[in-house]
Amino acid sequence: MGVGERIAEARSESGLTQAQLAAAVGLARSALAKVETGIRGVSALELVAIARELRRRVEWFVEPGPPAIVSYRASREGVATQAIDDALDKIVRDVDFVIREIPGLIQSQPDHESPPESMADAEELAARARSLLGLEPDEPALELSRRVTGVGLLPFAIPLGDGADAGTVLLRAGGVSVINGDLRVGRRRLALAHEFGHYLVADPYTTDWRVAATDADALEGRLDRFARALLIPEADLRSRWAEWTAAVDDTLRDVAVRAGSHYQVDMATLARRLTEVGMLDTTQANSIRAVQTKKADIVEKNLVIAHELEPISLPRPYEQAILKLYRHETVTADRACGLLLGTFDEEALPDRFPVSEAEIWTVMS
Template structure:
């Protein structure tokens, strides 16, 4: 896409006519039309004004971005993007910039795994993922966002309102995942597990609108199964459920509350997993879906309250890399704060090394 074509695409996505955008930036409509069709160039001042009006960063118009994004945009034939697509685009660019300066942020990604062609294959992929994440076969997956970053998938949680649960972009090295932070914590973790599946089979660009909500798409259904198998390992779930439900003092609801806390999953995911493993029947699964954890449960059962990926959440290795660039004066204050997505203010940034008096004198003399 040329700069003019990208201006036209962004304008269309914003719902503006040429006349409306031209008026907003103090330009004749005919001039904007020529820019969009490539008959005239756009000055830096004009591009800054257009970018501000369309709520895009200037680099979006001049830098095509990662190859996977370029290919995805081309396949959509100019259709409007959604909030998660725009977030993926921005964050992928930021991460590629940081990786360019700090290559060790991403040490590559695992070998591409076969796309699961069946539900048993999805379970096998989950076992492979556990090995890559250095988890035991029956170990609960705690701090999933930290674990996936170690194998090159950098997860960001942003408040995105209604819409997609998550999306993933493969980069030249590793990948970026955006999770809709407005989801509840169990669903955020399920969405990240699902996106890990996309990452392992090397899908270049994905946005998932209803994780674990439909069987319409065969691959998505299998990756849902992969995500459940990863978060709720079959043998451990079977053994623990038998223990929790065997107690005379515990009801089906009590067992569900304990399981949800132990594995840090939502009740819909727990019920689906118990049902597909034959641990409960469909009637019991429906009852479990309706269970809600109360504050009394947390206190009386001494449960863990997970807060993973509360928005805005950035992967720790990425934060460390950005702070390193700031400390080394590779990026300005404003650039560092932008890369950190507003999670820092200037006072929270590290102190930079003091400039020796001799250097100050050399510069000013």
């Protein structure tokens, strides 16, 4: 894809007409039309102005990026928002660079699974995924962001505002998921569980506008079921729900609050899981969806407050790899801070390894 086609693509995603973009950057509409069709070239100054107006980095227009990002662009079918598009483009480029310098960043990758053909298949896939992550059959999937890095999926939580919940790109080895950090923690964890499903079945790229199941896309619905089953194992849910409901003073609301904290999920996810395993009727599930956990609940019930995937959140192995590159002077301080997405400043970086006198004389001779 040429520069002109990339400009047309970015303009379309920004919702601008040729006339609007041309006026904003000081070009005639006919000149911009020729640029987009490849009849006319674009100067460096014009491209900088266009990139600024479309809120893209200049390299997005001129560099195809690693094969993974090229595959993602080819398969996204127009569903990506600009925010998720930009975040994935930058992070995949960064991860590709780090992997080339430190191949051991991705230590293992599971064999690809067949996409689930039914909800029962989705439950079975969740059971296999639970084992893959080192979880017991009835153990809640806590610290999911840490566990998935062990099987090659690197999750990044970035503030993305309104729009897609998450997106995933497969690499030659492993993969990258970007989670919208502006979601609440339960939704962030659900989004990552859903993306982990896409990773396991080896979709080349996906962007989820919402994590709720839809009739329009059967695979998305089954991976939603996979995500809920991964986070809330049925056997544990049945056991603990019976224990909590046996408490004399606890209402259905109290039980739901305890369950949401225990599994670190939002109430909509909990209600959906309870109904799909036949533990609640629709009326009860709807009442749970309306529940909001209060500060008093946290104190009185001694609940655990989850902070997983708070933005900006980077995979620990990725952070360690970049610090290693900095220590060995493979990257500058500025480059290291950029790769770490601003979560470090120069003062927070480690001391570099001292250079011996013999090495200095070797360089100077």
